[in-house]
Amino acid sequence: AQEGDLKGKTILITTGPTYEKIDPVRFIGNYSSGKMGFALADECASRGARVLLVTGPVQRTTRYPMAERRDVESAAQMYEAATSLFPQADAAILCAAVADYTPEHVADEKIKREKTGNMTLALKPTQDIAAALGRMKADSTERKVLVGFALETHNEQQNAEDKLKRKNLDFIVLNSLNDKGAGFRYDTNKVTIIDAEGRREYPLKTKDEVAVDIVDRLAEVLNQ
Ligand code: C5P
Secondary structure, eight states: OOTTTTTEEEEEEEEEEEOOOTTTTEEEEOOOOOOHHHHHHHHHHTOOEEEEEOOOSEEEEEEEOOOEEEESSSSHHHHHHHHHGGOOOSSSOOOOOSSSSESSSSSSOOOOOOOSSOOOOOOOOOOOHHHHHHHHHHOOOSOOOEEEEEEESSSSSHHHHHHHHTOOOEEEEEETSSHHHHOTOOOEEEEEESSSSSSEEOOOEEHHHHHHHHHHHHHHHHHH
């Protein structure tokens, strides 16, 4: 970690889960706590970056002041916020656990229990924020660095490499659900950073310490 090595840089971070509304009282969500993204936001801010934080629903505050914080709920709202902020960013770290599907229709009234039988909810795909920023990066005249996350249960290495290419990322942080203490809700994480050149495995650490490793790598890429 280098003091002030991100001075003059604007970094967009997405974090947290998304909530996809089913009816006025229900949603589809996930277990993302936002811990990793908030740790990254504070690490970037502590090293002098201007941080633009877009977060899904979490009860969390940063220790450092953010240049901007947008609290959103759905994947569609997160897409709006992230794509509108990315033009002013030098880099983006996409840490959010964005829903892949959202209900096709949101019911105006609370859906009632059927008297008998099962019930089916029609879902449609959401937009991939990382892929959209990957296209914006390709079209931009300024250099932009894109960092993604991958949480896999199987074929982790191959899936992560596919995502790196498909989403036009500079590097991807792989955390495996197979590692004890890593991922959702834990205070610790065990990551592998993968780029076009190769991979580097890190030991199990607190999310604050993992944030230092990831931001070290980001600063290296940004300043090279
Ligand atoms: O394809 P998958 O969801 O596994 O990719 C994970 C990466 O893509 C993460 O960096 C995540 O934040 C990002 N992502 C996104 N928008 C989506 C889905 C994933 O930004 N709709």
